[in-house]
Amino acid sequence: MTHGIRTVFLKELIDTLRDRKTLIFMLLVPTLLTPGLIFGIGSIAINILKQNALSPVVIAADERTQQLYRQMVFDEFLRSDVGKILKYTRSPLVAYFVGPGALNDMMKTVPPMALRDPVEFEKWTRAMTANAKETLVGDVQLGGAYDTISEFHANQSPANQDMMNRMGVALFDFYALTVRGLGLVDFVDPSRISTDAKYAVKDLPFALSQQADGAKIYGAIQSREIQGFMIINNDLSSLAERKDQTAEVIFYYDSTIALSNEANSRVHGVVDRASMGIVKERVQNQKLTPNFLTAVEMRKGTNLASRSQITMEALGGLLPYLFLTFAFLGAIYPAIDLGAGEKERNTLETLLLSPVTRTEIALGKFALIFSSSLVAALLGVLSMSLSFVYLVPKSVADQLEFHVDLMTGISVAMLAIPPAAAFAGLFLAVSIFARSFKEAQNYLSPMGLALILPAMAGMIPGLEMGWIEAAIPLVNVSMLSKEFLKGNIHWGYYAMTFGSCFAFAAVCLSYCIFQFRREEVLFRS
């Protein structure tokens, strides 16, 4: 570095480090954004899902429909292998599975009455739901993340694997059927709906316009008084014997209202399970084995990708997207400040009249913007890595698995260098061309949008890395980072990526130096 470049660089470094706006974009945003995204948005989304999954829904149904529905759930509960649930539940493993013995304790409380009478069964379900729904929703329904799944995985014997699979299904059946199907469903008689009917028949969705109380029911769903309207016209009992008949459950709901949608999925889940149980019984009645229903089955456990590869296929594209975004953010503000900012502050002319060459001035400024961009990108990556290690809830983290060795980590981190150089060169050229801060912002902001596509290349499913992809600047960085994280190390592509990105950066930098030498650019007014 010549004396001139170093002098310009050091001055810009001091100037930039004293600039709060740049520091925010260079240091604060990349450092805090990732944890913010992971923690904030992630937990908000999970909370909303959890909240919906835990909220009771109110379904309008006449007395007969209510009875038929309860009976259907009860029959299915008796039909389902409760013994299996109870058996596994008593094992210490299951107690671990669902947290501190929640299901174990729960099942001990099943009163004998509840196994005979649907109404008693519902009462018990509701009492149990109030205590256990938090554990169940958290551990079973939302992705089956159990407290000790990692410990369980440490011993992946076929017996353990099989037990876990069956346990997961059994718990899910039990949960879907009883808790979501009964414990979290309140019924109301349509005649007791308090919402005033204000919809004319012609305004009603066609399906409800056919119903006598259609306007009232529609209004009640819209006003959130109820979440759906159920009609069961057919007798659901002894369907196993009446083997040629299909009963029908009608459920009106509004898919654009989250809780109404949730109500639909609860009812749907119950009906599907019940139907499957009845079909199994029909098959047995015909003296057929359960294999009658499954002619050909796909064997499980044939996926050759490692868990690490699966995780990185899903998440590996996120890392380059973030570090390209942070490299962009880290470059844009200093570029505007060091180029257009000099013009706006009327300091450019005095700088140009010092004995250092314009190339040296351009290179000194470029070096600072490049450093800022690189620091922002690396901070972003570091912050993301630490967030994954320390901030992601253990239950979610246990499902993710990735091994990134030091060499791969460094190789991927080094991929931030060429984009940072390209951004620095290009942005400084644009910025010095602009007459003012605002004009530079107007030119550079749309470039952020233009960056999104190449940065997201790693997240586009089906896009495979090849020599052509490795030759496209930025796209190659995004795709290659993901491949490296997945463990597919290909140094040829790596060299190509560096080569093409540096060529692009060199063109940007040459253009930048060219702009610094043009009188009409420097003295544009």
Added chain:
Amino acid sequence: MIEVENLTKSFRDRRKGILHAVKGVTFASKPGEVFGLLGPNGAGKTTALRIISTALKPTEGRGTVMGFDCAREPEKVRQSIGFLAANTGLYGRLTPRETLRYFGSLFGMGHRQLDSRIEELAFAFAMTDFLDRPCDKLSTGMKQKVNIARSVIHSPEAMILDEPTTGLDVLTSRHIVEFVRKCRNDQKTVLLSTHIMSEVKRLCDRVGIIHQGQLRFVGTLTEFEAAHGSDLEEAFINIVGGPVP
């Protein structure tokens, strides 16, 4: 010594075609003398000064500063001149000391040399009190002092001042006026542009009147008065009002 000969600068304008900002300008400014380039706004004063200070390259003709050619030896010319304009800005987040150090370093000065030069200038321009305060927090007068100090950090032989008092109040202007007089006393070559008649009268030994890119008169003030009468303003309007010869 600043000499320009047949200096011409043309710009290409998309709508108006080729424009001559400066055309065939010739004059010389000697050490120990203040040469004033007087002309209305848009006359070509700033363009002429920018060519001499090497910011722009001439289309035709040549300029030399202390014997160095402005187009061919720009680095040497820049070492020899100090440039100051009223609207010259400062880096707000740097202190005057850092500003002076930055420019001194750009001019190739060593640490020790710079430290003593900064102390010397701080004393000379009474800047000691605010030498380590960010420039953003300084008053206009203080900023102007910093700017003057910046322009002479490398002890240039020649000073080029582009409308140095425009927009400044009386008190701040006084710093400039005193500075110009000191430069003359120190036997420096001073070239300044202005459109203010009284400033010419107060400061300049010789004057060049420029209008529409061309010099209309070059000579001492006495010669000017002898040729055009003692009312400078009237004479100036007569000159710039007439057609280009």
